[in-house]
Amino acid sequence: MSWITGGDMVSPATLFGTESMSASELSSETVCSASSLSGPGQLLSRRLAGEKTRREMAAKAEVRPRPLKVEAIKSTVEIMFCDALRRLKLDVLGTDDSPIPITGYYSPSPLPKRPGLFKLCQQSLEPSSVSSFGSRKECLVPGMLINTNNMLGFQNLDVESLLREEGKKILHDIVSGKIEECPSLLLRFLVISFADLKNWKVYYNVAFPSVFYSKMTLLSLHSASQVLSQEQATSLSKSMKEWRGSNETTVHPFFSVDISSDSSVVVRQLKDWKDRQGGGQKRLFGFYDHGFHQDYPGWALRNYIAFLSLRWKIEKVHFLCYREGREGIDLEKSLIGEASFAAPHDWDGSDYVPEVIGWEGETPGDGRKEMKMKSIDLKSLRPESQDEEQQLMHLKLMGWRHFPVNLDKLRGTRCLVLGAGALGCEVSRLLMTWGVRKLTVVDGGCVAMPDLVKQSLYVEKDCGVPRATAIVSHLKERCSAVEVEGIRMEIPVPGNPVSPSVLDDCRRLQTLVAKSNVVFLLTDSSESRWFPTLLCASENKIAITAAVGYDSYLVMRHGARPGTRSGGMDDVIAQTQNLSTEDAVGHQRLGCCFCNEKTSLFNSVSNETVALPGLTSIASGKPVELFARMLHHPEGIHAPGDIAGMDTEHQLGFLPHQMQGSLPKCVLSTAIGNSANDCTACSDVVLSEYRRERLDFIMKVIKKPTYLKDLTGISNSLNKSDTCLNLPASFPVNSGKFSSVKCLILGAGTLGCDVARVLMDYGVQKLTVVDSDHVVMSNLARQSLYTSDDLNTPKATAILKRLKERDPSEDELENVIGKIMEIPMPGHPVSSDEEALVRQNCKELQELVATHDAVFLLTDTRESRWLPTLLCANENKIAITAALGYDSYLAMRHGAGPGTCSEGSSVVAGMTRLSPQDVIGRQRLGCYFCNDVISPVDSVSNRTLDQQCTVTRPGLASIASGYAAELFARMLNHPDGIHAPADIAGTTSERPFGLLPHQIRGSLSSYNLLTLLGIPRAVVLHVPTWYCLNTGAEEWIL
DSSP states (O other): OOEEEBTEEEOHHHHHTOTTOOTTTSOHHHHHHHHTOOTHHHHHHHHHHHHHHHHHHHHHHOOOOEEOOOBOOOEEEOHHHHHHHHHHIIIIITTOOSOEEEEEEEOOOOBTTBOOOEEEOGGGGSOOOTTSOOOSSOEEEEEEEEEESSHHHHHTOOHHHHHHHHHHHHHHHHHHTHHHHOGGGGGOEEEEEEEETTTTEEEEEEEEEEESTTSEEEEEEEEHHHHSOHHHHHHHHHHHHHHHHOTTTTTOSEEEEEEOTTSOEEEEOGGGTGGGOOTTOEEEEEEEOOOOOTTOOBTTHHHHHHHHHHHHOOSEEEEEEEOEETTEEOTTTOEEEEEEEOOOTTTTSTTOOOOEEEETTOOTTTGGGGOOOEEEEOTTSSHHHHHHHHHHHHHHHHHHHTOOOOHHHHHHOEEEEEOOSHHHHHHHHHHHHTTOOEEEEEEOOBOOTTHHHHSTTOOGGGTTSBHHHHHHHHHHHHOTTOEEEEEEOOOOOTTSOOOTTHHHHHHHHHHHHHHOSEEEEOOSSSGGGHHHHHHHHHHTOEEEEEEEOSSEEEEEEOOOOOOBOOTTOOHHHHHHHOBOSBOTTSOBOBOOTTTTOOSOOOOOTTSOOOOOHHHHHHHHHHHHHHHHHHHTSTTGGGOOOBOTTOOOOOTTOOOBSEEEEETTTTEEEEEOOBOOTTOTTTSHHHHHHHHHHTHHHHHHHHHOTTHHHHHHTOOTTOOOOOOSOOOSOOOOOOHHHHHHOEEEEEOOSHHHHHHHHHHHHHTOOEEEEEEOOBOOGGGTTTSTTOOGGGTTSBHHHHHHHHHHHHSOOGGGGGGEEEEEOOOOOTTSOOOHHHHHHHHHHHHHHHHHHHTOSEEEEOOSSSGGGHHHHHHHHHHTOEEEEEEEOSSEEEEEEOOOOOOBSOSSOOHHHHHHOBOSBOTTSOBOOOOGGGGOSSOOOOOSTTSOHHHHTTOOOTTHHHHHHHHHHHHHHHHHHSTTGGGOOOBOBTBOOOSTTOOOBSEEEEETTTTEEEEEOOOOOOOTTHHHHHHHHHTTOOTTTO
């Protein structure tokens, strides 16, 4: 073996400084005679014996030239790296799957028989530079991460192409000289991954690209202790200790070792090599070697040799594999060797692609066949916070494509919910779904048996319990992180008899409003909203009112409190006597829920609110969405009102002042109303009196029904204005039909829970619910029926239990059925092992549709609705679909099945000559798929998580569920049933239940409600499908 010494070649013996004494000359006689000496002679004897032993070992270690084989790097991926990747994907990257730079931490072998580390840790994903200071134990290495959006994308990555691209980058860095300034680039690495956010797992593979691996030859390899003289070894140990001890140099895993004629050793950076050529120095090219095997150098050597040969034209490279012990370099473990590299003749061509290897577990030429997907499970990491993160995941997913939700603002907002009835239950639950974690619920009543199907949170055991007490446990069952306080209290009402506790109740309500950020007015009576409205106007609190009539509803936000026209007045006087018609920022004040009320308040608490069952669901989703939109508006409570049709640049869409909806007319209108000068709750005169007299003023209003009329100057001749809230009850509900109809609900998720509950409220007693999933933590806040007790339980089983809790009659227990079953879907390949089960599921679904009167299609994916749609058309069954987008929804009824064009009874004619009209001769209405221009395919596996989970705004599902149930109720009560023609909003109807549309489509961003009419598309697909179903064959479906 020879050494670089400015260009001359020397033998290993020259480095020892003992050229005149070869191993053969150190005979046993010499050693024996020397061993008889004492003192200095004994020391010489031991030295000679050691020299002999070392020479003999060196002779044995001589190797013939052979292909260079190296010890592969094994990565250590820490669990905190995967957790940081999961959070980065969820909070920052979203759907962006472009490569991102990361940092690896590399170290040489530290102990015998123990390899060095190449680790990825939490800091690997933090912005850094490979030139940043490392540490004594590890240096920084640049890498690239490709994180795919789904498992299919991960599995379909062209790993060989990716590796070649990384090899080209290494070659480019060699040719350009970039390596000289940043040697760590020779250790460039690549990570491909898929962060499964839903299941808390990270799948990954790591590659360390190594170029020209088949072109290198190992000429010799020795332990450093066999090659270096004692003086050289001592000097090298000292120099390496200084190199490793300096933050400036230790970060460079590649370096040169210059050995002078006096055996002194200097370690230098590679960029200084050109300036230090000549001078008779012997030079080794050193690198941190992670390996520990004495027969093989470490993985980094290949790229190092390629650099030295291609860039610096060194034909034979003499290298030092630096390996550490406890006190620095371990000369026994460290290796010194020589290798050559025969560069391909066209390597410097612009389109040259070097041969590359590098995937962990890869055998050259086999590619991914030998690669096994690695994974790390994160479920054991911070289990106390995982539940909360799962429940908030849908809000973070909203930011991937739509709107970045301010979770900190939502968490810190304290909401006061007045009323724990039908609206209060839904609004409280939906607020939790929006990420609100501080709730106070006020109610003065107790749970009664009729409440169980109307008020979504209560069950039989709550009967007789105060609502304010019962609601707390039910909210905590769905979200343990929520801080909820229930307060049983009657809200002081004008015109009612004065109770002994009225003053205490007034003071308590004052305190509650003062410490809250947002107040929801959800009580049953108009006058019970008066005092909270007054307090919110005085305290400048966000106030949102939701009220329902029989078949219509009102949702509105109250305006800000009035500003003051001080004009040099004392502030206290200005606050009570000189209020402005504008708010504090100079906007015209929006009105409150009493600004349209033109009479003084009166006692109406005895009038029970009777509303259509689906109306509460529709109305409860809108105030929560209004709250979220208002909270994210830069002007907050001072935001002006928008009208449907206006332009808005905000990602959450319009921010209306009032929304009024009517189920019979199928309309939703938005309106703006400014604060009225004679309003009994927020006018200047009322606020001035309240601020001046405080509770004395309240007592006057309570005791004297005409006090507010006299104060505001309302004329006795004016009547209450026409609001959207209509009195009952013109809808002749056929209870017999509802109790006997058999309903099949496909999907027990967000829509399925709400629809099932509303149907029971209508009196439906025969329900079958089909679902194949289990209840998971993220379901609890969004899917109204489930609690923490249902976790990991099949939804079809859990929903059965929860529905029976709301109708505990023993006679009806057997009429509610839950069935665990996968719905066969087109576009999802079926293996031979699965085929029998899929066929069985097809037959079972066919039987279920045939034995039920109405089918609700409430599944998450398009393709899962295809077979049920087909079966319903074939069996001429009522079919209702509800589907959600991010901020839009669809509720529609499917048309009747086709009639036949043949007058005979031929089976063939019935299957092949189908009519575009139904059996009574009317033009058929379309189904859910009639608007599709493509056939249903797999819509999950190659989609991002936000698409797979159907990320929607939290209040949307309640609205869509309410409309779906109402469509069914109107259809069931229509004399033509499934054959009923479609109505369009704007037309008139003499039927007591109003219009019966074909499709209802709505948007929360634009606050519009459309009714549409669609007819079936003529698709060749239908003919073989009908044939297969009517002949009992399932081949076409599979």
